[in-house]
Amino acid sequence: MAVAYDPKSPAVLANPYPVFRQLQIDDPVHWSELLGGWVLTRYADVQSFLRDLRFSSSRIAPRMETLSDAERGRIDSLGRALSLWMVFTDPPDHTRLRMLVHKAFTPQVIARMRGRVEAIVEELLSQVEHRGEMDLIGDFSYPLPATVIADMIGVPSENLEQLKQWSDDIAGFAANALSTAAVRQRAQQSMAAMAAYFWELMEVHRRAPSDNIMSRLIAVEEAGETLSEDEIVGTCIFLLFAGHETTTNLIGNGVLAFLEHPEQWQVLRDNPSCVASAVEECLRYDGPVMSMARVASEEIELGGKRIRQGDRVFGMLNAANRDPRQFPEPDRFDIRRQDNRHVAFGFGIHFCLGAPLARVEGQVALSALARRFKRFELQTSELQWNESIILRGVKALPLSWVGS
Numbered sequence: 029m030a031v032a033y034d035p036k037s038p039a040v041l042a043n044p045y046p047v048f049r050q051l052q053i054d055d056p057v058h059w060s061e062l063l064g065g066w067v068l069t070r071y072a073d074v075q076s077f078l079r080d081l082r083f084s085s086s087r088i089a090p091r092m093e094t095l096s097d098a099e100r101g102r103i104d105s106l107g108r109a110l111s112l113w114m115v116f117t118d119p120p121d122h123t124r125l126r127m128l129v130h131k132a133f134t135p136q137v138i139a140r141m142r143g144r145v146e147a148i149v150e151e152l153l154s155q156v157e158h159r160g161e162m163d164l165i166g167d168f169s170y171p172l173p174a175t176v177i178a179d180m181i182g183v184p185s186e187n188l189e190q191l192k193q194w195s196d197d198i199a200g201f202a203a204n205a206l207s208t209a210a211v212r213q214r215a216q217q218s219m220a221a222m223a224a225y226f227w228e229l230m231e232v233h234r235r236a237p238s239d240n241i242m243s244r245l246i247a248v249e250e251a252g253e254t255l256s257e258d259e260i261v262g263t264c265i266f267l268l269f270a271g272h273e274t275t276t277n278l279i280g281n282g283v284l285a286f287l288e289h290p291e292q293w294q295v296l297r298d299n300p301s302c303v304a305s306a307v308e309e310c311l312r313y314d315g316p317v318m319s320m321a322r323v324a325s326e327e328i329e330l331g332g333k334r335i336r337q338g339d340r341v342f343g344m345l346n347a348a349n350r351d352p353r354q355f356p357e358p359d360r361f362d363i364r365r366q367d368n369r370h371v372a373f374g375f376g377i378h379f380c381l382g383a384p385l386a387r388v389e390g391q392v393a394l395s396a397l398a399r400r401f402k403r404f405e406l407q408t409s410e411l412q413w414n415e416s417i418i419l420r421g422v423k424a425l426p427l428s429w430v431g432s
């Protein structure tokens with residue numbers, strides 16, 4: 029039976045899980061005219077797809093062609109830097125880049141951030157607590173990871189607002205397989221501005237290195253290998269992107285899941301030590317990264333279908349995380365779930381480098397919310413979901429609360 033999958037329909041944006049289940053049953057390797065690519069929904073297929081290096085990441089990189097004269101210069105180098113984002117590279121380039129970046133972005137560096145994350149969480153919540161209501165996204169789950177990652181990279185906090193504007197423009201293009209020409213143009217202009225900003229910042233940290241990722245990327249060296257200036261700028265911009273909207277949506281989608289399952293909120297309040305498994309369940313139940321795309325570098329047989337060379341393929345992480353073949357009762361939100369091997373952070377050589385940081389932020393945020401607020405109430409009947417095939421999250425989450 030043919031299943032209609034329209035990722036932009038309001039019903040699917042609000043709740044894609046029924047159509048994912050239908051696809052898992054009727055058409056697990058589904059050709060989507062709308063997306064111009066294959067859509068994989070079963071856990072086993074998504075895992076083997078992410079492991080299979082014949083599906084290329086480098087060929088999926090958004091290209092910044094069609095530049096006007098005024099936009100040349102910095103953007104040329106940013107266009108190159110974008111194609112050097114490690115998430116858009118294949119081995120051997122990826123192996124070298126990841127190894128060098130990993131040296132500057134170690135679990136130890138991340139562990140040192142916990143205290144700073146706790147301080148930012150407390151500060152953000154004390155600003156809203158007396159009001160009795162907040163927009164969880166705008167007031168809390170966006171500023172938290174944006175401040176943390178900017179701090180880690182070495183971006184001064186007074187530049188955050190400007191960076192947010194640029195990154196919104198770029199994300200609007202990069203995360204949407206169905207972007208228009210106007211969206212693309214705005215993204216290019218913001219790219220140029222952001223590139224110029226980061227090139228200047230690199231000079232600042234080169235002259236006066238301190239304890240931040242940009243300084244460490246400038247200094248990193250392994251077996252005679254170092255990062256080029258393009259790679260340093262590209263990596264910092266990528267970390268800024270990778271490090272905020274994803275975590276924003278982890279907290280936003282997580283709180284939404286708790287709103288639908290108030291008994292689980294009570295479990296968390298009664299058992300604060302459950303917070304680590306609660307974060308894993310939020311990632312599984314309604315994760316922030318809906319899909320990962322690749323391009324087939326040769327003809328590949330998958331689930332009885334013939335994927336041609338050059339075809340685009342989307343591995344739907346959120347569908348895989350609700351596959352009943354992998355998770356008993358997958359639609360049940362259970363913060364004490366055991367053996368929760370979700371693929372929300374991807375799988376294989378591109379497995380999320382920031383997972384330890386996202387986990388710390390998610391755990392500190394949920395713990396503080398559960399400690400302070402007995403019960404949340406949603407202040408709207410119409411949530412607006414971002415129209416993205418990649419990032420899943422709401423634009424705003426107006427909440428009020430009862431009791432503490």
Ligand code: HEM
Nearest residue numbers: 114115270271274275278317372373374378380381382386
């Ligand atoms: C890669 C998810 C937070 C840095 C990835 C990938 C996923 C992902 C699915 C795999 C991409 C692929 O297979 O092509 C998430 C989620 C997050 C999160 C769900 C939050 C809940 C972060 C944070 C950072 C970060 C906070 C760092 C500041 C990266 C990097 C990669 C990556 C550097 C590229 C790894 C590579 O290509 O080798 N992330 N991420 N992520 N993520 Fe995250």
